[in-house]
Amino acid sequence: MNAARLIWASIVAVCALALAPVQAAGQMSLHGRAEIGRVEYRVRDSGTVQPSSGVVFGGALGLLIGDRFAVWGEARGGRLAAASAEGEDRDVAEVQLAGEAYLRPWLTAQGGVNVRSYSTPLARQRWTTLRLGAEARVPLALDGVHGLVRAQWMPVVSVSGLEHPDIALAAGVGVEWRGPRVSVRALYTLERYDFSGSAAAQRLEEVSSLQVGATLRLRTSGRKGSETTPSP
Amino acid sequence: MSRIALVALLLGAPAAGAAQGTTAEMLDRAVHYHAELDVEREVAILRGIVSPNSPFIVTQEQRGLAYKYLGAALVVRGQADSGILYFRAAIERDPFTELEPQKFTPTELAAFGEAKRLTFALGVRPVTPDTIDPRTERLTFTVLSTHAAALRVELRATGASTMLPLYAGDNDGPRELQWDGLLGDGRLAPPGRYELLVTGLSRLNQRGDSARLYFSLEHDHLPLDDTLPTLRSVELLPEQLPPGMARSELLKGFGLATAALLIPRTLGNGDLQGGGPALAAGVAGVVSAAGVAGFIHRQRHREIPGNVAVNARRRAERAAANAAILQRNRERLAETRLVVGPAAGVGP
Numbered sequence: 058m059n060a061a062r063l064i065w066a067s068i069v070a071v072c073a074l075a076l077a078p079v080q081a082a083g084q085m086s087l088h089g090r091a092e093i094g095r096v097e098y099r100v101r102d103s104g105t106v107q108p109s110s111g112v113v114f115g116g117a118l119g120l121l122i123g124d125r126f127a128v129w130g131e132a133r134g135g136r137l138a139a140a141s142a143e144g145e146d147r148d149v150a151e152v153q154l155a156g157e158a159y160l161r162p163w164l165t166a167q168g169g170v171n172v173r174s175y176s177t178p179l180a181r182q183r184w185t186t187l188r189l190g191a192e193a194r195v196p197l198a199l200d201g202v203h204g205l206v207r208a209q210w211m212p213v214v215s216v217s218g219l220e221h222p223d224i225a226l227a228a229g230v231g232v233e234w235r236g237p238r239v240s241v242r243a244l245y246t247l248e249r250y251d252f253s254g255s256a257a258a259q260r261l262e263e264v265s266s267l268q269v270g271a272t273l274r275l276r277t278s279g280r281k282g283s284e285t286t287p288s289p
Numbered sequence: 290m291s292r293i294a295l296v297a298l299l300l301g302a303p304a305a306g307a308a309q310g311t312t313a314e315m316l317d318r319a320v321h322y323h324a325e326l327d328v329e330r331e332v333a334i335l336r337g338i339v340s341p342n343s344p345f346i347v348t349q350e351q352r353g354l355a356y357k358y359l360g361a362a363l364v365v366r367g368q369a370d371s372g373i374l375y376f377r378a379a380i381e382r383d384p385f386t387e388l389e390p391q392k393f394t395p396t397e398l399a400a401f402g403e404a405k406r407l408t409f410a411l412g413v414r415p416v417t418p419d420t421i422d423p424r425t426e427r428l429t430f431t432v433l434s435t436h437a438a439a440l441r442v443e444l445r446a447t448g449a450s451t452m453l454p455l456y457a458g459d460n461d462g463p464r465e466l467q468w469d470g471l472l473g474d475g476r477l478a479p480p481g482r483y484e485l486l487v488t489g490l491s492r493l494n495q496r497g498d499s500a501r502l503y504f505s506l507e508h509d510h511l512p513l514d515d516t517l518p519t520l521r522s523v524e525l526l527p528e529q530l531p532p533g534m535a536r537s538e539l540l541k542g543f544g545l546a547t548a549a550l551l552i553p554r555t556l557g558n559g560d561l562q563g564g565g566p567a568l569a570a571g572v573a574g575v576v577s578a579a580g581v582a583g584f585i586h587r588q589r590h591r592e593i594p595g596n597v598a599v600n601a602r603r604r605a606e607r608a609a610a611n612a613a614i615l616q617r618n619r620e621r622l623a624e625t626r627l628v629v630g631p632a633a634g635v636g637p
Contacts, residue, residue: 097563097568099562101561106560106562108563195541195545197541197542197580197583198538198582198583199579199583202579202583204541204542204579206548226556230545230548230549230552230569230572230573230576231576232545232576243571243575245549245565245571247552249556249557249558251558261558261560261561263557263561263563265553265557265563265564265568265569266565267565267568267571
């Protein structure tokens with residue numbers, strides 16, 4: 058099975074996971090999120106490290122189904138400025154379809170498909186990634202405040218013009234406050250991609266970000282469910 | 290020889306049992322002779338009964354009856370003074386002794402009246418076993434003074450110093466007194482033994498006398514239910530977090546901060562010398578602040594509101610159950626009946 062077919066199969070699986078319990082749950086709520094983030098992007102190609110960074114804006118719509126499942130559609134974009142004169146500025150844009158299953162009050166399974174593009178005046182590179190992971194929520198004493206610890210594995214990564222990386226991992230730590238209708242979150246994440254190749258010529262990429270977002274419950278239908286705001 | 294003695298003893302035993310019956314038969318014959326005015330035979334029989342040498346057993350009641358008829362017979366024979374003496378002996382034994390007007394002549398009645406004037410005695414009739422509802426019924430005592438007297442009747446629980454006066458005033462003859470079962474404070478008399486004390490002073494000869502009656506009192510009502518005990522600690526949820534919980538908040542905050550700081554060092558690729566340590570430090574600062582804030586909050590607010598509410602509800606339910614039990618018991622006590630019976634004295 059090639060990567061594209063696997064990704065499409067994953068998309069179908071995520072949608073099925075998100076939509077299957079709709080009839081059983083009988084209650085859905087729609088959530089919207091706005092976020093701003095600082096992104097640092099580093100890539101080493103042919104022995105040269107090219108760092109760039111910038112501010113990324115994003116938005117998301119999420120559908121919480123019952124108390125167990127959620128599906129999110131997300132979009133982000135921004136400009137990453139090169140840190141040195143030799144480097145090139147890049148525009149980054151990405152969309153993501155993610156599903157979540159709340160296995161325990163403190164544990165959420167996550168899966169999704171992410172499509173990201175890096176554009177320079179000379180070329181555009183597209184990344185398509187299948188993400189699988191989990192997020193643990195650590196309750197803190199303050200009312201509605203939780204710590205977040207996230208780990209993800211990208212078993213399928215398709216990069217235009219490149220072989221798939223040997224290592225594709227992500228991890229994050231954050232904190233979140235949930236109110237009756239609004240939640241606010243700060244999340245630091247690091248994505249690491251190591252491509253195959255000799256030690257000196259090996260292509261390495263890394264994306265670190267600190268995102269701050271606010272989520273608002275927009276609408277609720279069906280019987281009254283949990284007042285908590287889902288975590289994307 | 291010994292067998293003959295045993296047979297003789299067995300044959301003689303019924304004779305003693307029949308002696309009382311014999312006294313009763315003799316009294317019946319004496320009363321019969323008195324009705325037929327056969328005074329001589331009557332006196333002979335009665336003297337035999339009251340004689341210390343009587344071979345038969347004579348009860349106090351029989352002796353008192355014998356004295357009464359002997360007094361009456363002597364009055365009929367014209368020996369009024371002797372008759373009065375026997376009447377007084379009968380009265381002293383039982384102050385309730387009376388001559389029935391339909392059976393005795395006016396002369397006898399007059400002599401008996403004189404005997405009562407000369408003899409001062411107080412009496413109280415024994416109570417009979419009975420059960421009364423104090424809400425609607427009364428316990429009746431019958432007291433008596435043989436002639437005019439200042440009479441005082443008081444009631445008290447044995448061992449108690451407080452007396453409940455039932456009557457104080459002049460009296461001549463029998464008097465019925467009723468008691469509602471309540472003490473001076475308006476409460477129902479508790480179970481136990483009681484003493485009815487009758488004291489009096491003769492208006493004719495200034496002599497005093499007293500009489501006592503002991504009786505027992507019991508409460509009769511439906512069984513009372515025990516109230517439920519106070520909730521024990523094992524039946525309640527902890528209302529406060531242990532002090533160590535505050536420190537754990539601090540540890541959680543610093544643990545998350547440490548994880549944030551370690552991600553660039555462990556997951557980040559060292560060849561890129563990146564990982565966004567400044568970004569990680571930023572979020573580490575935020576989660577550390579959240580941990581410190583949680584530590585302070587937990588130290589100041591150790592209570593567990595949910596558990597406090599649950600415990601309050603459990604206590605309220607227990608209190609309501611006990612209030613219902615107490616109310617039910619009060620209703621049962623309000624229907625208490627008094628069981629009265631004679632008693633021998635202040636106690637066994």
